[in-house]
Amino acid sequence: MISPPSYRSHPSPFESGLRSDGKRMTPQRKKVLSLFEEIGSGIHLSAEEVHSKLTISGEKVSLATIYRTLRLLVKMTFLNELDLSEGGNRFELLSHDHPDHHHLICIRCGRTEEFENNNVINAGKEAATNFGFKLLESSLNVRALCPKCSNK
Amino acid sequence: MISPPSYRSHPSPFESGLRSDGKRMTPQRKKVLSLFEEIGSGIHLSAEEVHSKLTISGEKVSLATIYRTLRLLVKMTFLNELDLSEGGNRFELLSHDHPDHHHLICIRCGRTEEFENNNVINAGKEAATNFGFKLLESSLNVRALCPKCSNK
């Protein structure tokens, strides 16, 4: 009987997170997370966009599985879910360097920029405290017109 | 033939706003706006809730008309639209005393509290300026657990 290599192959944080919860790593899950990692943080994809990007690059993962995986990844804090509304929720890689960033959205073309601001975070904390709520997450959405769209 | 009273009845701001745009005042529109005025500002209703409240009080306005009217009232800045997600958008009377308030939402039971904070408004302005965007509106949504829901 062949023994395993003397070094343990390190499972990714994703995989070990799954394992510790009785869940399994699957090719589909790997593909979805990889996609987000490849495109980097700060880019927001809808479930539909994830689906078509995977389909285009030859991988086929059903839409239902994508929805399930996105929810899972959000729960595991690998992804962040944005409710920018207008055509479905969007997801982005949650970068732990910039945990609490906010969004500036052009309502006409959809261009989205991110920014951070401690005052906003504190405002959320303060409001939660005042009402006896336990804060989970706060997100500031600034609806605006980008330079291109505002002069036409 | 009976002539109208000698004084001109003053059209409401709503009515004159409509008129000036070639639009018409209708009983349905009046009912929807009245409902919001009766319940006061700071209460958020979904389209469905508006529909059932009207239905219960004997008025019948079709759901399609309610959606159309809500959109219209938002455009005319009588109502404010909130994207709190989870079961549809909600609408509230836009009080001009508290133009830029934000929301603290219990994600479990839906209880919603409002607060104001100038730092948030400024953060939005600042971000828009930095990216050359023209600010329209900013809304901070704080997702949290209310006291009741957080201890169970």
Added chain:
DNA sequence: CCTTTTGTTGCGAGCTGTTCTCATTACGCT
């Protein structure tokens, strides 16, 4: 190894919130 257990997938049906279509109604101007 082969079997059992159990988590996962894919597909299509179903659901919810919202918009659209279109025939009919009715507001408001003269």
Added chain:
DNA sequence: AGCGTAATGAGAACAGCTCGCAACAAAAGG
């Protein structure tokens, strides 16, 4: 009062998302 046109109601259509279930596949156990 009559006319032009905006607005309504009813239901179909739609988008985004979830669900149920049979087939599948990865661990676990004999």
